[in-house]
Amino acid sequence: MDFEDTPEEAEFRAEVKAWLAEQAAEYDLSNHGELSVDQQLALGRAFQARKADRGYAKVTWPRELGGMGGTPMQAVIYDQEEEKYDFPTVFFGISVGMPIPVMRRFATEEQQQRYLVPALRGEEIWCQLFSEPAAGSDLGGIRLRALRDGDDWVLNGQKIWTSWAHISDYGVIITRTDPSVPKHRGMTYFFVDMKAPGVEVRPIQQAAGGGEFCEVFFTDVRVPDSARLGEINGGWQVAIATLMEERFAVTEASGGGASLEDTVRFLRREFDDGESGLDDPIVRDKIAQWYVAESGINNFHARQLTGLSQGQLPGPEAALSKLVIARKLQAQSAYIMDTCGPAGAIYPDHPISRASDYRMAWLEAAGYRIAGGTDEILRNTIAERVLGLPGDVRVDKNIPFEQLG
Amino acid sequence: MNFDFSEEQKALQSEVQRFLADRSDLSVARAVLDDASMSHAEAVWREMLELGWAGIAIPEQYGGVGLGYLELCVMAQELGRSLAPVPFSSTVYQFCEAVLRGGSEEQRGAVLAAVAAGETIGTLAFAEGVGFPAPGRIKLRCEQGRLHGEKWPVADAMIADAAVVLAINESNEPCLCLVDLAQDGVQRRALDSIDPTRNQGALVFEGAEAQLLGKAGDSAWAVFRAVLDAAAVLFAFEQVGGAEACLQSAIDFANERNAFGRPIASFQAIKHKLADVYVGNQLALSNAYYGAWALASGADELPLAAAVARVSATEAYENAAAENVQVHGGMGFTWEADCHLFLRRSRSLAVLIGDPGMWKKQITAEFERKVA
Known part of the structure; x- marks a missing residue:
């Protein structure tokens, strides 16, 4: 039992790391000043084309379709490494992730010839x-x-x-x-x-x-x-x-909010009376609670990746990730605001960084609990597809659509 | 990434599961619960000893099977699932662990060989009534090789042959002592517990002879904490096994029970509750794996991983056991239904080696040290 790559995985990871490091100067947003959305999109398209040239735009697809004929595990390794940078890839995630695989499955040969590659290259979205x-x-x-x-x-x-x-x-x-x-x-x-x-x-x-x-x-x-x-x-x-469409989304256990490390650093600050925020036993209890949740998600992902590495695709149990992460993000961000007293509700002139802006994270979390499957639908998914409990009674099941209220 | 048990370890788990389903189903735990004169399921325990279970992780040089912690983890999960009323955890996770970590070569040789041969039930005696021991708070004294004082509660106190006892010496330093419990200076008193399927008692020492296990002082305390960390990981697997049994029991009942013209399993109030139990169990299982990895690989982060595994598993089991009663409704709260067996076990395991608050403090302290 370990967290190590297989030798093949390690070799691929090294290749990806080296390639991404070469791209950073030109495409990483942190190496650019303030860019408009249009400028970010243009930069993103250029980066997407380079990815496609290497087959990284769709790692698991065959070469002739713009992929590299890789394994699902290699796709995850690429994503894990890419995520360490701030490349403008956000515009292409859905495009390449959902509609394009459906086109590959259901469109005609001719249509596939016309549409797949331009989408992978970011020329079309x-x-x-x-x-x-x-x-x-x-x-x-x-x-x-x-x-x-x-x-x-x-x-x-x-x-x-x-x-x-x-x-x-x-x-x-x-x-x-x-x-x-x-x-x-x-x-x-x-x-x-x-x-x-x-x-x-x-x-x-x-x-x-x-x-x-x-x-x-x-x-x-x-x-x-x-x-x-x-x-x-x-x-x-x-x-x-x-x-x-099976894809193993690489999700951060922090949910895009402040990392627990940053949270500890923030709470460690001293107040006027010289006491650290970490002296409070309630604060310490909360940190332990979040650590357990975050560690649980990271280790759950490690178990899923192990399955993927052995050729098993993740099943519906993957739904639990977002269910846990979104609620934790909401609670953790709110609690950091609590520790600031009345100032917790005020936006600072210069937020420390986007990642540690717990005020924004708190607001975003309300939407995160809905987007891509609400908490309630995810619980239904787990109950019905993992635990095998019966579906809800469908009162509209056999009624013509036009007669529904 | 290879964050999983091996095929051999999974095969061992299935074997243990089959044995327990056959020899120690819930009727065995219930028999111990109903009969106050029964301290444990003796016949089942004897069979386990014949199969070599007590020595499964004891190195071969001491007469054991020589398998490792990962094998113990998968066994623990099954023991937790079946509620087997046997002195396995006290003997293996606590007593043997203390001797292995604190004992001299000679002590290991003698003591572990006796456990592996099925001749010794052992336990770890550390608590002195309400609260958790700290180096400055231990009252039981070890003076010139003799113990004076009382320990309670002690798991399997009424049936143990030997114990490792946490004491202070003449210089008020903490020390661990190895004691043969079959001697005149040892009195035992049975204690009523929330979970009568596991034996609890008090050990009263009036000049009982004891051997020092390792050195007194900080190192003895460090050994004691390391034993608790190892036990925390193994208990986490027991707790996850119990939590999984509760979820399965609730699912089975909800599918079977009809109300308002449909199975109650089709109501979202039930489905969402059980989905939440599943999520808690999966997080706990994943964190238990993390503990298993740290324990088996000897990682420096064992205190953190063990505490995370422990807290996660305690929360999952208590929630699963309580919701299992809830899903069963009134029947779930009868003596006759098995729900309370798990409810009782979940609570006793939650406090047995330190309450969740204590382990949460350890998580934050360890994590804080990691964050520069």
């Missing part, structure tokens, strides 16, 4: 148009209508929470094609040109100020039948395939 105002956790409740018209389909309706739609060139979309049947049986999956007439993208400003989520309105948007992925009314199966 893809988004995933799933959620709607009335369909969040219950994705099967989507209403955006696609009506057949000759060789085309005509789309009308609205999507929401679409990450990076405002910079996307294409998107995959799930639509309602037959409202006269129960909801999961009347949906069809397409890919769409985000620059097509009738597509309107409006960024949403989030509670914490961030704006990568968008609303997307479709008004008489024409999509050729050749852009359909999967069967007519067989969209649910394609959507499930998108969501099941």
